[in-house]
Amino acid sequence: MAVFSVIKLSETNNHHRLDSEFYHPIYLENKRRLTNLKTPLFFLKQVSNYITNGHTPRYADLTIGEVYFLTAEDILDFIVNFETSKRITKEDSYKVLRRTILQENDLLITIKGKIGNAAVVYKLKGETNINQDVARIIIKKSIGERKINPYFIAAFINSKFGRLQVEQLATSQINPFLGLGNLKQIVIPLLSEKFQNKIEDVIKKALKLFYDSYFIFSQAENLLLEELGLKDFKPKYKKTYTAKLSDAFSAHRIDAEYFQPAYEEVIEKIKNYKNGFVSLLKSVENVKPDFDPTKYLDKIFSYVELADIDSSIGVIHSVNEIRGEEAPSRARRMLREGDVIVSSVEGSLEKVALVDKEHDSCLASTGFFQFRPLDILPEVLLVLSKTIVLQSQLKKRCSGTILTAVPKESLRDIIIPLLPLSTQQKIASLVQQSHEARRKAKELLEIAKRAVEIAIEKNEEEAMDYISKFSTE
Numbered sequence: 001m002a003v004f005s006v007i008k009l010s011e012t013n014n015h016h017r018l019d020s021e022f023y024h025p026i027y028l029e030n031k032r033r034l035t036n037l038k039t040p041l042f043f044l045k046q047v048s049n050y051i052t053n054g055h056t057p058r059y060a061d062l063t064i065g066e067v068y069f070l071t072a073e074d075i076l077d078f079i080v081n082f083e084t085s086k087r088i089t090k091e092d093s094y095k096v097l098r099r100t101i102l103q104e105n106d107l108l109i110t111i112k113g114k115i116g117n118a119a120v121v122y123k124l125k126g127e128t129n130i131n132q133d134v135a136r137i138i139i140k141k142s143i144g145e146r147k148i149n150p151y152f153i154a155a156f157i158n159s160k161f162g163r164l165q166v167e168q169l170a171t172s173q174i175n176p177f178l179g180l181g182n183l184k185q186i187v188i189p190l191l192s193e194k195f196q197n198k199i200e201d202v203i204k205k206a207l208k209l210f211y212d213s214y215f216i217f218s219q220a221e222n223l224l225l226e227e228l229g230l231k232d233f234k235p236k237y238k239k240t241y242t243a244k245l246s247d248a249f250s251a252h253r254i255d256a257e258y259f260q261p262a263y264e265e266v267i268e269k270i271k272n273y274k275n276g277f278v279s280l281l282k283s284v285e286n287v288k289p290d291f292d293p294t295k296y297l298d299k300i301f302s303y304v305e306l307a308d309i310d311s312s313i314g315v316i317h318s319v320n321e322i323r324g325e326e327a328p329s330r331a332r333r334m335l336r337e338g339d340v341i342v343s344s345v346e347g348s349l350e351k352v353a354l355v356d357k358e359h360d361s362c363l364a365s366t367g368f369f370q371f372r373p374l375d376i377l378p379e380v381l382l383v384l385s386k387t388i389v390l391q392s393q394l395k396k397r398c399s400g401t402i403l404t405a406v407p408k409e410s411l412r413d414i415i416i417p418l419l420p421l422s423t424q425q426k427i428a429s430l431v432q433q434s435h436e437a438r439r440k441a442k443e444l445l446e447i448a449k450r451a452v453e454i455a456i457e458k459n460e461e462e463a464m465d466y467i468s469k470f471s472t473e
Contacts, residue, residue: 027168030161037189037456040146045184047148050138053111053180054100057092062409065089068126070102070131072110073307075117076317078203078445080108082125083214083312084350093129100136102128107137107150109157114307115320116166118157120150120199122207128243135183135462140349151200152452158189159452176320191452195460202448202471209441213434217313220430223381227423228273230266233388266388273417277407280390280414284381287339289332293363296324303331304377306343314340314382316359333364338378341368342385342394346404349394354382356435369411376416377450379431381423384416395417447471 034041045051056062059335062069065087074081075243095100102108110117112133121128130136139150156162169182190196225231270277293301302319310317322331337360343351345367355362364370373381384390397410418425447470455463 001362006102017347023204024168027164030164030168031187034161034187034189037192038439039189041189042143043184043288044137044153044186045186046152047140047143047188047190048107048146048184049140051135051180051184052099052114053135054132055097056131057088057096060088062086062088062428065092066127067093068128069093069129070108070130070134072113072117072131075108075110075119075134076310077117077449078119078154078206079210080119080121081310081312082128084310085128090127091128096367097129100130102130102136103138105139105150105260107139107153109135109178109183111135111136111180111183112175115170115176115178116157116163118154118162119203120203122204135180143190144434146190148190149193149196149200150193151203152196153188155199155203155448155452157186157227159456161453161456162186188387188458189417191455192460193420195455195463198467199448199452202444202451202467205471206441206444206448209437209444213437213441214427216430216437217434220379220383220427220434221387222388223423223427223430224380225387227419228269228417230269230388233266233269256460263392266392267415270389270415275420276418277415278347279412280416281412282374283376283416284340284371284373284409286411287372288334289366289370291334291363293324293331299324301327301331302359303327304335304359304362304364304368305366306345306348306351306365309341309343309353311350311352311386314353314386314431315436316355316362316437317354318351319321319359322363327363330361332366333368333370335362335364335370336360336372338373340371340373340378340381340385342371342390342407343367343410344369344394346395346398346400346406348387349391349398349406350386352382354378354425354431354435360421367405369406369408369450377424379428380419383427388463389416390414444471 063086067088068082069086069088069091070080071086074085096439102124104121104124106121108130110133134335139153140148142148157166165186166178168184170176170178179210222231225233293299301322301324303322304316304319308316308318308320337353337355337357339355341353341355341364343349371381393414394406397413398404399407447467451463451467454466
């Protein structure tokens with residue numbers, strides 16, 4: 001059924017847009033809903049002292065340095081993920097990006113890629129900067145007698161009322177982009193100070209759980225590495241080295257990276273483990289990507305890509321909804337709870353996740369390997385896949401030119417340590433605690449977001465009751 005709206009030509013002057021998508025009825029209804037509120041409305045530029053975005057220093061090595069360097073992938077709904085961020089030097093940060101050195105309570109919004117993710121800077125881990133795909137916004141403390149809380153602003157932008165504005169204002173292209181000029185036009189309703197502060201309380205409670213989950217997961221990693229004698233182990237990457245011609249022939253590889261001695265150092269550590277080692281494929285099933293969603297034309301699938309992985313603790317943090325007939329050719333993996341998915345693409349090998357109950361029966365890209373544990377606990381397989389144990393072996397076996405990736409045939413050469421069940425259980429317990437903390441945090445953030453929606457759809461009193469009822473369960 002056709003959907004259309006009719007507007008006056010004069011109404012297009014403010015936005016300088018003539019494309020029909022901008023005036024879709026759902027966007028116009030969203031605007032009417034906000035306009036009809038009894039609370040004051042302000043543009044984002046009016047509640048801000050400063051709005052800018054970052055820049056990537058030319059020729060910068062983003063793997064070294066003492067300054068955290070955030071990209072759009074590090075900004076989730078409400079969350080600034082320092083664990084996955086890149087690094088730059090202080091020299092680059094000061095000379096090129098001084099205006100975007102972050103401070104506590106700055107509001108960050110992604111403006112490219114997965115646009116519209118909003119998060120407040122909470123408990124900086126150290127000096128931090130951003131790239132061009134992230135906007136830094138310094139929120140005013142008040143407008144007149146109206147207080148402004150950055151946590152409330154983040155919750156509103158992450159809510160459906162904010163998301164619809166982001167979708168409307170973004171440029172329509174393959175990779176959506178929300179220019180700073182359009183970003184400034186997002187309309188914000190300033191609800192009561194009491195309600196805004198309540199939203200802040202819920203979000204901060206969730207953020208504490210999120211950061212607890214990172215700490216607990218790091219304990220699981222440390223336990224594994226200490227067991228293997230790899231704690232604080234840093235293999236020496238050599239600039240020059242030799243290899244036997246016979247080894248090159250047997251491996252069918254003549255590229256220098258394959259014979260980097262640092263990779264062999266890790267493999268030798270695994271081989272010397274006191275309890276022995278085994279081939280990866282004897283402990284897991286490498287599931288084939290043989291599911292065809294196009295056979296189910298109208299079925300809606302949840303689809304997982306590399307960008308949907310939070311590699312800090314190995315979870316799927318988001319999905320995309322697609323119809324079977326519209327599924328891309330790479331959407332060929334049907335996930336099952338307990339599977340561990342591992343990126344096969346060089347540059348993204350750290351994208352590793354354990355499939356939980358919520359994401360059972362999701363589709364996943366062929367850019368992942370899909371490992372189904374046989375005689376190893378899935379949580380342990382996750383930690384092995386995230387750490388140097390598997391990461392170095394996968395990197396060693398990357399091949400190709402345009403798209404460098406790990407060939408599936410090379411998996412037969414990868415080894416893992418034979419960990420005692422008691423050790424596996426300790427590691428698994430820590431991973432489960434980490435993921436449970438994250439699950440609870442995610443629930444609280446959904447409560448904060450839904451409470452904002454209820455306050456707009458109904459009133460603040462019902463929204464406060466909703467928070468009291470569900471945030472204490």
